[in-house]
Amino acid sequence: MFVILVYDVNQKRVGKVLKKCRQFLNWVQNSVFEGEISRSNYYRLKRELLALIHEEEDSVIFYTFRSLSYSKREIIGLEKGGETNFL
Template identity: 65%
Template sequence: MFVILVYDFAQKRVGKALKIGRKYLHWVQNSVLEGEISKGNFVKLKKELEMLMDPEEDSVILYTFRSQKYSKREEMGLKKGGDDNII
């Protein structure tokens, strides 16, 4: 499946959230990651973020698609993220 992860964590946890996300997805820009992921790794990703987050302060949004071919992506302005992020 193809996933877009958007997160907003308190400053003291934001670096750890990025580190968790990058184990499974590609960093696109501040607090946004995307990529293909297996169902098993998707469950692991959610569990790790859930264990890190404080639900009173932090939030996560996960957009899931059957595959990347059912999504469209446009970039405008400054490109952030790595060059290994070829979609």
């Protein structure tokens, strides 16, 4: 599945949430990630983020897509982030 993840968390937790998201998805720009992810890793990421955030003051939104066949990505202005592949 393809996922777009956006978050708005307290500054105290931003580093931990950023690090966790980078383990599973590609950083696009401030607080935005995207990428292909297996269903099991999707649930794992959700579970691990729930352990990091405070639900009373933080927000994480997942947009999930079965396929990107009918979608288009268009960037206006500076392209931030990008795909980073680590070996």
